[in-house]
Amino acid sequence: MSGPRILMIDDDAELGAMLTEYLAGEGFDTTLVTTGDAGLTAALGGGYAAVLLDIMLPRIGGLDVLRRLRAASRVPVIMLTARGDDVDRVVGLELGADDYVPKPCYPRELVARLRAVLRRSEAAALVAPASIEAGPIRLETEARRVIVAGEIVDLTATEFNLLERLIRAGNRVVAKDELSREVLGRPHETYDRSIDVHMSHLRRKLVERGVDETVLETVRGVGYRVNRA
Incomplete structure (x- = not known):
């Protein structure tokens, strides 16, 4: 039986593959998408327990993805932001993100934040x-x-x-x-x-x-x- 389905939208394919493998070991079924437009389409398609969203994305930026997603969906969103980039974090939270994790991120911290968001959404x-x-x-x-x-x-x-x-x-x-x-x-x-x-x-x-x-x-x-x- 597969675990919670997670959508990761991140153009860093190497990091995405590493995190996908790590999350699989923690019981998550993760789909990686590398562009903003494809990620938005996938997120709006439903079926995901949470979304991991990078801010810097090609075609459609992460904040625009979040803005459009929040107009139609309440799916929990964790932003992946550059370490020390407080402006993007505040804007993302104002647009409706549930939490953020600075990059480069520690996989264990990401899993902890992800589980916390899922617990809150299932409460x-x-x-x-x-x-x-x-x-x-x-x-x-x-x-x-x-x-x-x-x-x-x-x-x-x-x-x-x-x-x-x-x-x-x-x-x-x-x-x-x-x-x-x-x-x-x-x-x-x-x-x-x-x-x-x-x-x-x-x-x-x-x-x-x-x-x-x-x-x-x-x-x-x-x-x-x-x-x-």
Whole structure:
């Protein structure tokens, strides 16, 4: 029985072949595609549990692939970015990527990030009750939907998990390190802005549906909480 199907979009064929072989040893069934346009077509075709997406790609760049993919699919995406290229990482997270791994990447770190993303995307079957609410926000855990004023808010898997974690915390402030460990699957590092970017994107989507921007409260230097007042 084959493991989760992973799509890798990377024009470095040698690296791709090495990672594909390593992932196979970890139980993943990986397909390698080396151009942006072919990768986008494959990703939109469905059937993949997650996508590993390089930023630098021929024909269509990785960020454009991500933008077009997110318009039609919620499949988890891990970006492969140049080490130290913070701008691409932030833009990718704002476009809806779930996580990133700097290149050259360590295969064990990639597998750990991949498994964390898959665990988060599969968490819906393990939670109850079927829905929880915070003010105008209704979060349907089994369907993985967020509804405001009768309309579905289109969230990524990471944004959904962040919102669920905060709502379940009640009025308690949830520290960034706690959110990073439980939602991203890794400790929060001093200069890592991933949680902040995801939260900014989440807040913007909720505000666009009429939710007051103060509902998701930033507690400076600590973390975030849902303000139910």
